Amino acid sequence: MSVKVVLPTALARHTEGQKAFDSEAKDLPALIAEFDTKFPALAQNVKDENGKLRRFINVYINDEDIRFLGGDAHQFEDGDEVMLIPSIAGGSL
Amino acid sequence: MVSSCTKYELRCNECGKSYGNVPLSACSECLAPLEVQYDLESVRGRFTRESIAAGPANIWRYKELLPIPEGFQPDLPVGFTPLVRAKNLGKRIGADNLYVKNDAVCFPTLSFKDRVVSVALANAQAFGFTTVGCSSTGNLANSVAAQAARLGLRACILVPSDLEAAKILNTQVYGARLVRIDGNYDHVNRLCTQIADEYNWGFVNVNLRPYYAEGSKTVGYEIAEQLGWRLPDNVVVPMAGGSLIRKIRKAFKELIALGLVEHKDVRFFGAQATGCSPISHAVKEGWDYIEPQRPNTIARSLAIGNPADGPAAAKMIRETGGWAEDVSDVEIVSGIQELAETEGIFTETAGGVTTAVTARLYSHGRISRDETTVVCITGNGLKTTDALEGRFEVERAVKPKLAAFDEYIREVDGSLVGAAQELVLAGGVQ
Numbered sequence: 001m002s003v004k005v006v007l008p009t010a011l012a013r014h015t016e017g018q019k020a021f022d023s024e025a026k027d028l029p030a031l032i033a034e035f036d037t038k039f040p041a042l043a044q045n046v047k048d049e050n051g052k053l054r055r056f057i058n059v060y061i062n063d064e065d066i067r068f069l070g071g072d073a074h075q076f077e078d079g080d081e082v083m084l085i086p087s088i089a090g091g092s093l
Numbered sequence: 094m095v096s097s098c099t100k101y102e103l104r105c106n107e108c109g110k111s112y113g114n115v116p117l118s119a120c121s122e123c124l125a126p127l128e129v130q131y132d133l134e135s136v137r138g139r140f141t142r143e144s145i146a147a148g149p150a151n152i153w154r155y156k157e158l159l160p161i162p163e164g165f166q167p168d169l170p171v172g173f174t175p176l177v178r179a180k181n182l183g184k185r186i187g188a189d190n191l192y193v194k195n196d197a198v199c200f201p202t203l204s205f206k207d208r209v210v211s212v213a214l215a216n217a218q219a220f221g222f223t224t225v226g227c228s229s230t231g232n233l234a235n236s237v238a239a240q241a242a243r244l245g246l247r248a249c250i251l252v253p254s255d256l257e258a259a260k261i262l263n264t265q266v267y268g269a270r271l272v273r274i275d276g277n278y279d280h281v282n283r284l285c286t287q288i289a290d291e292y293n294w295g296f297v298n299v300n301l302r303p304y305y306a307e308g309s310k311t312v313g314y315e316i317a318e319q320l321g322w323r324l325p326d327n328v329v330v331p332m333a334g335g336s337l338i339r340k341i342r343k344a345f346k347e348l349i350a351l352g353l354v355e356h357k358d359v360r361f362f363g364a365q366a367t368g369c370s371p372i373s374h375a376v377k378e379g380w381d382y383i384e385p386q387r388p389n390t391i392a393r394s395l396a397i398g399n400p401a402d403g404p405a406a407a408k409m410i411r412e413t414g415g416w417a418e419d420v421s422d423v424e425i426v427s428g429i430q431e432l433a434e435t436e437g438i439f440t441e442t443a444g445g446v447t448t449a450v451t452a453r454l455y456s457h458g459r460i461s462r463d464e465t466t467v468v469c470i471t472g473n474g475l476k477t478t479d480a481l482e483g484r485f486e487v488e489r490a491v492k493p494k495l496a497a498f499d500e501y502i503r504e505v506d507g508s509l510v511g512a513a514q515e516l517v518l519a520g521g522v523q
Contacts, residue, residue: 008287010119010124010290045122046124056123056124056125056126057124063276065399068385068387086124088302
């Protein structure tokens with residue numbers, strides 16, 4: 001099983017410019033854990049002091065807000081697109 | 094007009110990181126929203142009641158506390174809309190000191206969005222953007238299209254596909270490129286953040302958002318000035334993204350800090366439609382977060398299910414001792430009619446929300462009748478006439494004969510005839 005993770009420019013600076021990559025994570029907590037090993041700088045940027053995803057980030061599964069799908073408990077399916085976007089995003093330095 | 098030389102820059106609300114002035118909306122460190130911060134001390138003595146009174150009768154009289162780039166020459170008379178005493182509405186809902194801030198007549202496109210767009214586009218030009226855009230529930234689209242046309246900027250505007258026909262026409266007429274998106278506002282907004290990543294466009298409510306949002310402060314400055322440089326006890330504000338209500342408070346705080354008004358702890362009340370009420374829900378539950386909703390309401394200009402400034406707005410409302418309420422679509426239409434019938438102000442659905450919520454706040458005792466309360470009406474009823482479709486029958490045509498008229502009017506409304514006869518007896522009608 002594999003999902004496609006999509007990042008905006010603001011976060012891609014932590015992934016050597018990669019705005020999309022594949023992941024085998026089964027759910028959101030697993031994906032965040034994967035960031036820890038694969039992209040530590042990204043993990044640091046998107047997690048708060050409690051290790052949870054910062055509240056300023058929205059996660060969409062195939063265009064649907066993950067909060068409508070059950071949040072952390074939602075199980076990814078093969079081929080899903082998982083998009084992370086800051087809730088007030090836009091612009092670059 | 095001489096442009097402002099007040100020092101300002103973007104700063105992160107959460108971690109305090111400074112960014113100077115760039116087209117950017119979120120902190121790169123903690124992803125929180127950026128906000129314009131001013132060096133208030135640098136305007137002390139320059140931003141006074143007298144200097145403001147000497148300025149033009151529009152929002153640029155407050156330019157010292159707006160993020161206006163060096164050299165920008167504002168020429169559109171935006172804002173400075175009437176603050177009217179609402180005695181008739183007050184009588185109906187049990188309010189003795191009620192005022193309506195009437196942005197239904199804001200120039201140039203009849204909504205409060207004209208304020209934010211004028212500030213955003215000033216910055217768009219300074220940043221060198223030649224194409225501007227926005228995600229919009231309608232009013233913003235109208236304003237960006239109109240003001241971009243005047244400034245000679247190209248405009249590409251994205252809206253949900255189910256938008257009211259009048260708001261679509263009122264965007265296209267200015268020559269803007271309007272793109273209808275098959276989705277709700279939250280889909281449109283998310284797409285715009287992606288477009289802003291890929292295209293070098295100035296999106297007023299995406300990458301220009303911190304500057305744009307500052308324009309909302311002018312509602313607060315005007316309320317204070319029009320009350321004779323004093324603050325009201327309460328403000329009732331419609332909430333979509335949750336930005337306006339926070340910026341009115343910011344304006345009041347700045348006026349207090351600079352000594353233009355006496356300190357007062359103004360209470361802030363938020364108004365939403367029940368069919369899209371994530372912020373009022375959060376206020377009622379005491380949450381510091383928002384649970385997104387799928388909007389389903391006729392108040393499309395407030396139909397933002399995942400409001401960007403929602404958590405901050407909910408927190409702020411409770412801090413001030415205020416409250417938030419939400420009302421049904423039926424109550425929204427009644428609110429529109431009530432404001433029109435009592436005060437002669439025809440507002441759009443968002444104003445119906447605000448009026449109906451205000452009535453409820455009084456009836457529930459959240460606001461007491463002698464307090465000074467300002468209700469913010471943010472848009473014009475001519476843009477959402479479809480909400481009133483079927484409310485009024487088209488009566489049959491009457492022959493142009495006095496006898497026919499007399500027969501007709503006695504049939505449909507005999508009370509009018511009674512009044513006319515009294516005037517005849519008094520010699521008022523010959």
